[in-house]
Amino acid sequence: MATVNENYQKLPGSYLFAEIARRTNDFAAAHPDVDLIRMGIGDVTRPLVPAVIEAMHEAVDDLACAERFHGYGPEQGYDFLREAIVAGDFTSRGVDIAVDEIFISDGAKSDCGNIGDIFAIDNRVAVCDPVYPVYVDTNAMAGRAGFYDEAAQGWTDIIYMPTTAANDFCPALPEQTADLIYLCSPNNPTGTVLTHDQLKTWVDYANEHGSVILFDAAYERFIVEDDVPHSIFEVEGAKTCAIEFRSFSKTAGFTGARCGYTVVPKALERDGQSLNAMWNRRQTTKFNGASYVIQRGAAAIYTPEGKEQIEQTIAYYQENARVIKEALEASGYTVYGAVNSPYVWCETPGDIGSWEFFDILLERCGVITTPGAGFGPAGEGYIRFTAFGDAEATKEAMHRIEDLAFDMQ
Numbered sequence: 001m002a003t004v005n006e007n008y009q010k011l012p013g014s015y016l017f018a019e020i021a022r023r024t025n026d027f028a029a030a031h032p033d034v035d036l037i038r039m040g041i042g043d044v045t046r047p048l049v050p051a052v053i054e055a056m057h058e059a060v061d062d063l064a065c066a067e068r069f070h071g072y073g074p075e076q077g078y079d080f081l082r083e084a085i086v087a088g089d090f091t092s093r094g095v096d097i098a099v100d101e102i103f104i105s106d107g108a109k110s111d112c113g114n115i116g117d118i119f120a121i122d123n124r125v126a127v128c129d130p131v132y133p134v135y136v137d138t139n140a141m142a143g144r145a146g147f148y149d150e151a152a153q154g155w156t157d158i159i160y161m162p163t164t165a166a167n168d169f170c171p172a173l174p175e176q177t178a179d180l181i182y183l184c185s186p187n188n189p190t191g192t193v194l195t196h197d198q199l200k201t202w203v204d205y206a207n208e209h210g211s212v213i214l215f216d217a218a219y220e221r222f223i224v225e226d227d228v229p230h231s232i233f234e235v236e237g238a239k240t241c242a243i244e245f246r247s248f249s250k251t252a253g254f255t256g257a258r259c260g261y262t263v264v265p266k267a268l269e270r271d272g273q274s275l276n277a278m279w280n281r282r283q284t285t286k287f288n289g290a291s292y293v294i295q296r297g298a299a300a301i302y303t304p305e306g307k308e309q310i311e312q313t314i315a316y317y318q319e320n321a322r323v324i325k326e327a328l329e330a331s332g333y334t335v336y337g338a339v340n341s342p343y344v345w346c347e348t349p350g351d352i353g354s355w356e357f358f359d360i361l362l363e364r365c366g367v368i369t370t371p372g373a374g375f376g377p378a379g380e381g382y383i384r385f386t387a388f389g390d391a392e393a394t395k396e397a398m399h400r401i402e403d404l405a406f407d408m409q
């Protein structure tokens, strides 16, 4: 008889965003007249830019013609995209990354989850708290997280590193040695960033302890401040201790199109093994590459027109972030993030819990957010807003919340 992966039985009932969707759908079914404004999952709303669309159309035409047809592509991605990434994201910032250190995928979420395949089960995992749930849930699925402790709201074998206003959103180095360390900057969910010096502390720690940093830079394009690295490889020593995940989802509106990439430096070795070679082996076995059409679209964001067009889209979301931050502050809320990020992390009023405030905003304002507690124990008492919505809807949501603040006084 087949048996199942028992680690799945230990997981919370549903993935955070699936739970929010369920609650929202139930509310919408019961209140069909409410005009809901979605500020929960970080899903983009602006269309793909013209340069991307044009490149994708041309790529479809390629597939329609025998001479330019493409079947299976390289599992690591086409060189036209890998080369554009090296030049556009790394060489331009003075970082030396080789084409064969770039692996194109269908997005950062898959890679963040799949990377665990190349690490042993007994690695000790450390995450910031609050944290993007994919890091924790995928390690729990692999059996690397121990048991879920309801009282502590966390997994017994995961090292949670509180990342809150109390430590200026920079986690302290863990007391127990961490083997795999997930860092995300600009951070999901708090919208805060790690500076060059803060990241250097982590790089030094990882090199000293033989740890590997799994660095999620999905929101890199939102960075505006100078002292914030766009890549962990801007920090000296990172090539011997870090893997970086990048995504075109938030950069260029690819949440539906699906494309991202992972950088695994060739200098990164553990147990005498090259992690680049291992990831290559994993990808060539389990993945047949992202689609040709999508990779052509992604390459177009590195052309001068594409670059300028996606900058306009990012500016649109940055303006939303500013509107949300200022409106919430004007209503008396304490907020973080929003400056280098599309996420606004807001303290809930009084002693109202995250899920309770989520319900209040849903029921009284028709605004869907994400409760901080869904991101880990230290997220309790916070709510996350995303700036990826329509500009008018974002302003309307803020008007409704201003009225609520007045109401609650």
Ligand code: MLT
Residues within 6 Å of the ligand: 040, 041, 042, 043, 109, 132, 188
């Ligand atoms: C989020 O809302 O945290 C993200 O959109 C989730 C994701 O990128 O998978």
